[in-house]
Amino acid sequence: MNKRKHADLSVDFLGFKCENPFMLSSSPVAANYEMCSKFLEAGGGGVVFKTIGTYIPDECSPRFDHVRKEGQPFLGFKNMEQISDHPYEENMHFLRQLKKDYPTKCLIVSIMGSNEEDWTKLAKDVTEAGADIIECNFSCPQMTQENMGSDVGANIELIEKFTKATLAGTDVPIMLKMTPNIELMEVPATAAIKAGGHAIAAINTIKAITHIDLDQMTALPVVNGKSSVSGYSGAAAKPIALRFIANMKQDPFLKDIPISGIGGIETWEDCAEFISLGCTNLQFTTSVMQYGFRVVEDMISGLSIWMEEKGYKSIDDFCGKALNNIVPAEDLERDFKVYPKIDYDKCVGCGRCYISCFDGAHQAITWDAENRKVEIDEDKCVGCQLCLHVCPVADCITPGKVVFKPEDQFGLGSEAKYVEGGPNKRDIIVGQYDE
């Protein structure tokens, strides 16, 4: 059968024409030839090879933990790994082989040194081995040595020094991978670009403690009775990544600097979100650790079908399109409220909206215990829509009537133009019982 043709996903990243923006991020998922090759065969546009350093780290065991909520596993993932544990020469061999066998795929190589000589040597060697782009890892939060990892990402002086040292060893574009363990990423990113870097990769993992083992009284994972603060990734990281990226893309100095988006990417919708904030390259690890390289198949299919239907001919057509609509809180229009609307045909009478509105909002829902019927009291309702978020039935509570507040204190009427659309807009109700 003939699938309909879908939109082209190819995109230019730092001068490299990638067939699509989907790449493994630097981590154990891209640690050797076989893994990278399997991912590229599954359709990936390229890989960011696991961070190569000048020494082999000594890893702990166990080294992972994950966070669940109710039944869902892997909301967030914690790891205590460091950089590549393959011998240097073996890594160079993997890189040469990858470039030879997959010349059209984008080979990005992550490196990390502890001093300027290291950075220059690493850059030189991986360039010779075939790297199309170098990613400087300024951001691993669990390095055991000084002046490495996220220590660098939070230190302007080191960023400048190591960026320059890297440039001294290579003629390929370089991208700086940032740590989220700071307040403003614009600052180190600007320093890195001013020092000669070409692009930003964000984010690396977030310093975290996922759980405490209440018997052993230490964090998870427990390494012989002890544990450490270390990097958190996966779905929980996405909102944090998106905000750093939006901030950088809205920064007057950084706005045209290419960004590779990382953090919790699992579905094509995640990809579309990062692109809408201006990313032209996308990397992921945790989703692959949970599900395997095949996640890329649905990214390719889902994104290209969606773009086709939206009429986007290329990634550039919607890249950064959401940026203008993300404004400072003080610029939001505040002169109307949107009441929730309850669809009583769908309501199952659970009363969750009542509970949340009473205990967590404005006591604006009434409860008829006899009939298990909820009703919104428009005099009290502030339109926060907490009820809509907690209702367990799809599309039962939706954004309803828009009401403009009375004239403001200066006696001015509203000039707001309300744009239709609510949080459930992408979800079309399907299925029917009968005709």
Place this chain on the structure above:
Amino acid sequence: MSENAKKDYLCEAVPPFTIATAMEEASRCLLCLDAPCSQDCPAGTNPGDFIRAIRFRNFKGAAEIIRTNNVLGGICARVCPYEVLCEEACSRTGIDKPIQIGRLQRFATDYEKASGFEPLEKVEATKEKVAMIGSGPASLTCGAELAQKGYAVTIFEEKAIPGGVLSYGVVPARLPQYIVDEEIELVKSLGVDIVCNTKIGKDKSIEDLKNDGYKAFFIGAGIQAPKMLNIPGTDLDGVTNAVEYLGSAKPSNGKIEPGSKVVVIGGGDVAMDCATTSRQIGSEKTMILYRRTREEAPAHKIEMSYVEELGVHMHYGFTPEEIVGKDGKVVAIKGKGFRDDSMIQLECDKVIFAIGQQPDDSVKSIADIKFSPKNTIVADEEEDCKTDVPYIFAGGDIVNGGKTVVQAVAVGKTAAESIEAYLSKEAK
């Protein structure tokens, strides 16, 4: 399937998933390596992949996976005996219970419709003309596959509405007619022509079609003739059969004379469908007469319980002996013990034979090819659907003696491959 059954004739028994409930179900899926569910779908619909697509919110991609593998995916989602196919193979059973694969498949194809997504691209017909005889699932699939390969396909159907058993056999509670109509429209939109009211072997012959330029033929004539018992009284007014009863109820939305006291003969799913239908469209009392025990009845037990819930009286262990008439009309049926000497007499005004179908002699007039003693066409439908005449292919119920819709879909795919191979060789 009747877990949540409703008692209304036209009401689809199993409610659809919403996005939220589909996501919940897809999240239960283990996303297995070499997914066993995919391996056990006869038509290769690939549930392992489409459930994964749903899990990653690629709903349209899921529909695309289904349609590219099984053009009648929305129909199969409703009528397949998945509990003995994909769901039986499901690894999740090792934890609790299988993934509801059929319902997820239905979700994806419903989503496709609700969003107006069209996964398949029509291919210009530049190759030879090919005719399908019969418009059941075997021919619809074979026709769609061939049209997608660039052949000019026409389906000839003797009845006034296309679809075969889908349109006149499967009860609306399992398969509403609008779903059948929509999927037939989909097949047509791929370039397949459907000509109804044309019986091949009577209104037109294969020779005529050859003169019209058809280069290859697929016979998917199904089996329509009811099996009857050779007992006195079968010619009485009020005696009918499953195909006739269900087949007149469905197109008229249940507006037929249900019978007030109905006896259904048989113990298979079709017998249960007849009993359910008669109750839903207004019989006063419905009884089932089956010669073996409840345990031995081939019908799904869940269907039998549903029939029992509807108040149908089950009489096990009796074989019909005589239908008693008065003024040419049925008034009772007599039965005797199948394994003992018991006797039974049930008052009734309608008797429905639901003991299976068989090909009638008229199939032999379709083409001069080899038939088995049971009047089925001799062909290897698992392999290539070839008959003993090189340009004639056959599959589905008319070859296998009566299996399932998904088997007919599988065969339609095999036949299309085989016809393509034949025509490409001829063209050289």
